[in-house]
Amino acid sequence: MISKKQITDRFISYVTIDTESDPDSNTTPSTEKQWDLANKLVEELKDIGLKDVTIDENAYIMATLPSNIDKEVPTIGFISHFDTSPDFTGAHVKPQIIENYDGEDIILNQEENIVLSPDYFEDLKLYKGQTLITTDGTTLLGADDKAGITEIVTAMEYMIQHPEIKHGKVRIGFTPDEEIGRGAHKFDVKKFGADWAYTMDGSEIGELEYENFNAAGAVVTIKGKIVHPGYAKGKMINSIYIAQDFINSLPRMETPEHTSGREGFFHLHTIKGDVEETQLQYIIRDHDKEHFQARKEVMKKLTEEINAQHKREVIKIEIKDQYYNMREKVEPVMHIVDIAEEAMKSLNITPIIKPIRGGTDGSQLSYMGLPCPNIFAGGHNFHGRYEYVPVESMIKAVEVIVKIVELTAVKQKTS
Template sequence: MTDTVLDRLLRYVVIDTQSDASSPAQPSTEKQKDLGRVLVGELLAMGLDDAHMDEHGNVYATVPSNTSKDVPVICFCSHMDTAPDFTGTNVKPNIVKDYQGGDIQLTGDTSRVIRMSEHPELRNQIGHDIVTTDGTTLLGADDKAGIAEIMTAAQILIENPDIKHGAIRLLFTTDEEIGRGADKVDLAKLGAAFGYTLDGSTIGEIEDETFSADGVEIEITGVAQHPGTSKGVMENAIKIAADIIARLPKDMAPETTDGRQGFIHPTGITGSMDKARLSFIIRDFVNDELTQMEALLQQIAEEVLAAYPGSTMRFTVTEQYRNMKEVLDRHPEIMDNLMEAARRVGLEPVTHSIRGGTDGSRLSFMGLPCPNIYTGGHSYHSPLEWISRQDMEKSVATIVELVKVWEERA
């Protein structure tokens, strides 16, 4: 077994761990446990005797404290599943060694090209070794790069007892990509005071804020009637659903918003003449704005239904996660120590807001305040995904420095 962060990434990405939102189980796909078993075996080989995988596929392990100081227990977390957006089966990673600039044409599907004009961060990668896919799958650096970085940092700490640190919990979750990553995490067993997810992107970018997120389901019951005798009687549920979609504000969509703007996003529509269902995700950084968008969506639906007096609807809002900054701001030392660690490895840290969520969003509100650290990956969820070996090594170094900072400041 080889133990560089690149070797680990290449081992992990070829294991298919794609999650499945249509499955009610956790993990949603049993194949996620294939990676879990590999990780447990490697952790045990490192000497972490408590390493194990639970029935939900979550992997736990502990790097014991080697200091006499009373240091808070810190958790490092990454997720094992890859996104359902693009296939993760039969991944063939390629390495562009000593990248010297220019576009990168992928080898399996040569129509796919990682263009410098579309990936400006490539300008900072001259001389780096770039890992890509062959263009027929995603790479899975989201979040197997995070796993590789945590595992490599753990190995460094075990092999270098002169690096003083408190107890460190390692956590690898399932189903993060479908919003269930924290559902079955046992925080009592984890026993950590604070956490850090390794699930970010560009090195130096530290994410302490996420969207707040809700899901909305609109179930429509129309009036069915034989089309030959339906005049003045039929109220087609499919058309009602289409009218609702048509009235959505064009300036509140994912494709027309950026920065701190929220959105209303239809994610699914099914229906027949008598029944239809619409699924939405609502996102904003401010909870009040989230509520206002939900009220707007309900108003649109009610106005549409007013033209169909025989039809009814059920409007259901489900909370998904909340902006983790609300929790992190109560514990400034978590971010202060992380910023110091980033500076020690030669980076100028930049705080960044995620137009999405991470396990850290849910974990923060479950009682484990948990910002997000860069992994070096780019173009997640796509066949153009890529990551630099040197950037991964910088993330590993950040983890090592971070545990040192916590010990020094205890």
């Protein structure tokens, strides 16, 4: 159906363009360099024959595969993001192609002794005999989510070249800044005009997800008093020690490294400070809405208790919700998940239906009126030097997209 060379060449043409986003920027896109890939994609979508190809002032791309049947069927969409994570550099990506992977260690970088090993990354064992694309150990790869973009473009091109595949109208959308939580912020759902959509932004082949975390961010600011340490008795208030009390008062086992599945957590990801002032930055996550609310209350109550102990306001907390579990919006239209599941099974792919331990554009889009489950894109070890993607997984993702479009036209269900 799809050649390895075709999909590999397309993917590499995308990942070698640096599109790292920047959480400290107030512009959209957050970095000017995201325009480099965005503009390339616009021209490519036109070249393969898609219609209504548009890019707006914020680099949101949309395009249409027109229906080729004379009956009304739902309009569906496929969405991916073209930015890469600021967690690790995406500049000067040098992909390596490992053909017929032998199941052993892969030397990513001889000079720096960087090794991608199945002893540590056990998922590698699933892909023995396949073609892997890896990094050279000095950058991330960008399969998150340029694999998804590759798959969507390739699927659209395939359907244009094979008009015997009957389908309704399909919309595609590519977004900036997903990695910094803003991918859906300026997405025009009304303009997109789909009854539902799928993000191609999952990992392992078979993943199909319609649950994600409820999410909030918390900034905890502790005020102290600095005086000369030689004369500090009864006068100095060390904000670092108060911060330590706050940290130690939260459940130690309810952190990312001790939780899995549907278990939520408190995650302290940044701490900076001195005697006079210390700031803690947390993310709060839980799949269950009531547990999510309870976690926020725990942090607020702890703040009150510490202030009471000191008989003055030494600590402040600001909590902001970030996104919510899409399950609430997808369950009323579960046939959209059923179609994706049927598509995978028809291609001999075992669906892996599980909650996302993170967020996705699909979560925000679901609450904006566009129900949007998440489908595998094939990559592993996102956001770091050990990222890789099996080419065969990307090909299967293309087949899933095509099959979903076919099934939607046959079933003629509406959202």
